[in-house]
Amino acid sequence: MGGSSRRVLGTATYYLICTVITLAFLFPTFWAVVNSFKPRAEAAASPPSLVPEGLSVENNSRLAEYGDGIWLYLWNTVQLSVMTVVFTVIVSTLAGYGFARYHFRGKQLTFLAVLAILMVPFPTILLPLYLLLNDVGLLNSLVGVALVLTMFQLPFSVFMMRNAFESMPVELEEAALVDGATSFGALRRISLRIVTPSIVTVALFAFIAAWNEFLAPLIFLTDASKYTLPLALVGVRTGQLGQIDYGSLYAGITVAMVPCAALFLGLQRYYLRGLTSGALKG
Amino acid sequence: VTAWRNPVSMGRVYTAPAVLIVLLLFLYPLAFAGWMSLHDWPLVGLTQEFIGTENYTSIPDNQLFVKAITYTVVYTVFTTIAVFAVGLALALLAQGQRPGAVFFRSMWFLPYVIGFGAAGLLWWALYNDSVGPFTAILNELGLVSGAADFFGTQFKGTASVIVMVTWKTTGFIMLVLIVALHAIPPEYYEAARIDGATPRQQFRFITVPLLRPTIALLSVISITGSLLAFDQFYIMTRGGPSSSTVTMVFAMYREGFVVFKLGSAAAMAMLLLLALLILNGVQIRILRGTVD
Numbered sequence: 001m002g003g004s005s006r007r008v009l010g011t012a013t014y015y016l017i018c019t020v021i022t023l024a025f026l027f028p029t030f031w032a033v034v035n036s037f038k039p040r041a042e043a044a045a046s047p048p049s050l051v052p053e054g055l056s057v058e059n060n061s062r063l064a065e066y067g068d069g070i071w072l073y074l075w076n077t078v079q080l081s082v083m084t085v086v087f088t089v090i091v092s093t094l095a096g097y098g099f100a101r102y103h104f105r106g107k108q109l110t111f112l113a114v115l116a117i118l119m120v121p122f123p124t125i126l127l128p129l130y131l132l133l134n135d136v137g138l139l140n141s142l143v144g145v146a147l148v149l150t151m152f153q154l155p156f157s158v159f160m161m162r163n164a165f166e167s168m169p170v171e172l173e174e175a176a177l178v179d180g181a182t183s184f185g186a187l188r189r190i191s192l193r194i195v196t197p198s199i200v201t202v203a204l205f206a207f208i209a210a211w212n213e214f215l216a217p218l219i220f221l222t223d224a225s226k227y228t229l230p231l232a233l234v235g236v237r238t239g240q241l242g243q244i245d246y247g248s249l250y251a252g253i254t255v256a257m258v259p260c261a262a263l264f265l266g267l268q269r270y271y272l273r274g275l276t277s278g279a280l281k282g
Numbered sequence: 283v284t285a286w287r288n289p290v291s292m293g294r295v296y297t298a299p300a301v302l303i304v305l306l307l308f309l310y311p312l313a314f315a316g317w318m319s320l321h322d323w324p325l326v327g328l329t330q331e332f333i334g335t336e337n338y339t340s341i342p343d344n345q346l347f348v349k350a351i352t353y354t355v356v357y358t359v360f361t362t363i364a365v366f367a368v369g370l371a372l373a374l375l376a377q378g379q380r381p382g383a384v385f386f387r388s389m390w391f392l393p394y395v396i397g398f399g400a401a402g403l404l405w406w407a408l409y410n411d412s413v414g415p416f417t418a419i420l421n422e423l424g425l426v427s428g429a430a431d432f433f434g435t436q437f438k439g440t441a442s443v444i445v446m447v448t449w450k451t452t453g454f455i456m457l458v459l460i461v462a463l464h465a466i467p468p469e470y471y472e473a474a475r476i477d478g479a480t481p482r483q484q485f486r487f488i489t490v491p492l493l494r495p496t497i498a499l500l501s502v503i504s505i506t507g508s509l510l511a512f513d514q515f516y517i518m519t520r521g522g523p524s525s526s527t528v529t530m531v532f533a534m535y536r537e538g539f540v541v542f543k544l545g546s547a548a549a550m551a552m553l554l555l556l557a558l559l560i561l562n563g564v565q566i567r568i569l570r571g572t573v574d
Binding site for chain 1: 291292293294295296297298299300301303304306307308309310311312314315318372375376380382386388389390391392393395396397398399400401403404405406407408410412413414415417418421449453454457458461506510512513516517531534535538539544547548551552554555558559562
């Protein structure tokens with residue numbers, strides 16, 4: 001189609017269309033960023049100004065004071081995301097290695113059980129998880145939410161890591177074993193270095209999923225001081241004393257969007273690799 | 283070295299953490315959801331009473347959930363069409379080798395990594411009649427005078443949500459389609475051109491058939507996602523006006539965490555699971571059929 005689309009569209013038309021689409025796609029994000037730096041009154045003005053008349057960080061400083069403080073919500077979100085990444089990477093790397101390198105009874109069944117997580121929608125097991133976390137004292141805890149999110153990352157991550165280890169020559173490890181390394185030592189020293197790109201991909205997906213997750217924190221976090229950014233922002237939107245503080249809302253949305261956008265743009269190669277392998281083979 | 287000689291135990295050791303998580307946080311809750319659905323199970327209160335299939339047989343009497351089924355299906359159909367139509371158009375634009383195509387691809391994909399929470403709130407503000415730009419632009423153009431009321435009716439609210447969801451997710455469809463388009467051997471097109479096929483014929487008889495397995499797989503992902511829609515409605519329409527945009531998961535959420543009838547909510551959850559399993563089974567069968 002490369003050739004034919006070139007003939008259908010002239011170069012100028014092509015770039016015009018693509019630029020217009022790009023502007024349309026970027027507009028909402030642009031709008032949030034620009035409005036977060038307008039002075040408070042201007043951010044809440046009706047009709048809105050397209051080009052800001054003044055610049056100010058007062059939205060951000062008011063946002064910083066919202067509720068228990070935006071820094072706390074940001075810190076909660078960072079904790080949740082980092083824990084999810086750490087759990088996911090450790091569990092899926094170990095499992096991927098086990099599935100790729102060893103034969104044991106029930107291996108196929110175990111692998112299928114991991115993949116089956118994909119078939120079951122989160123809402124189906126939401127209620128039992130709520131009761132379970134409550135029973136073990138992990139309700140209203142970021143660790144509890146991180147464990148649940150880790151579970152949902154497993155099908156993709158284990159699949160990814162198993163493929164990574166499978167496509168790596170066994171000889172490399174055997175050389176280390178001849179030198180007297182233990183199995184775990186071989187995994188650590190030789191293999192991990194080679195599968196690092198896959199680990200980055202797995203970590204990136206886990207981070208973005210946890211950073212953005214809405215339903216799990218909504219259900220499992222009952223104390224407002226434990227809220228993550230997406231939940232806290234709904235509170236910002238609701239406003240205090242019936243007054244919606246639009247400036248703060250825009251500032252909060254910007255804070256919530258920027259890390260994931262930056263990670264994607266910076267680590268695009270790893271992200272797209274995961275996306276295509278996950279979507280096309282999964 | 284002994285560990286290597288006894289691979290049976292080491293394989294088990296390496297997979298043990300994953301197995302533990304699957305057992306405790308997936309299989310056990312799944313079985314438990316089935317068990318709960320057979321009980322009258324209040325969130326607060328001490329006794330759970332076994333009531334058999336009553337939670338299931340009373341679902342048809344639950345107006346909110348019954349309405350939500352139809353609504354979610356309609357929403358899913360229109361969302362899937364919108365996301366695919368835009369995604370395919372974008373894929374055809376950005377798949378070529380022109381300079382800048384990779385840049386356009388990244389920009390169009392970018393909203394996909396923003397969460398439904400932040401995206402929903404952002405679009406809620408964009409749609410806002412007082413501070414949002416959309417109403418201002420419509421007023422300026424003279425298409426609407428005063429409030430556009432983007433969430434005022436079921437139709438308007440749904441359309442507003444679908445536009446946001448398309449903006450957020452169509453980049454994913456585009457990207458996977460581009461990968462599939464690149465996997466089509468260029469010789470096919472060359473051969474067709476030599477035989478005098480027009481670009482339209484090439485698209486119809488080469489591109490579309492060879493993309494079909496990818497489209498089937500993407501539709502599984504997209505349809506499943508739409509049937510489970512919750513965040514965007516919770517944030518943007520809040521189910522309104524008068525509960526006309528309540529989805530299945532939204533209805534389940536209300537039954538469990540607003541009305542506190544966990545047993546009844548669990549029955550809805552099991553029904554949702556069953557529907558998705560059947561649907562995915564059918565779609566995978568179609569997918570296999572097109573591969574052969």
